[in-house]
Amino acid sequence: MFYGRALDRKPGKLLPADYALILGLQMYEDSLCSECRQPSWLSYNPRNTGEFERRDDICCEACALNDQARESDRPTIPGEKHYIHNRITDS
DSSP states (O other): OOOSOOOSSOTTOOOHHHHHHHHHHHHHHHTBOTTTOOBHHHHTOGGGTTOOOOOOOOOOHHHHHHHHHHHSOOOOOTTOOOOOOOOTTOO
16 A cells, blocks of 8 residues: 655655654554443543444445345355445446
């Protein structure tokens, strides 16, 4: 994955600002609960007991399509891979 900016320099060479951004993202991701991905400084605090609620009112249409295809009776070929294509951006 390329994190740097395309400048006239050797490919893959990162600037100090690139390292700072990478470390900042790593620190943020490390601060999340490993299971629910909520910020741990909120979700681990006992003072926030009862402040979270589970929401089931959203549906990822891409995941729903994938689940529907998995439940179908169509036989699959060994090694067959499936992916979701977003047609919204197609003109």
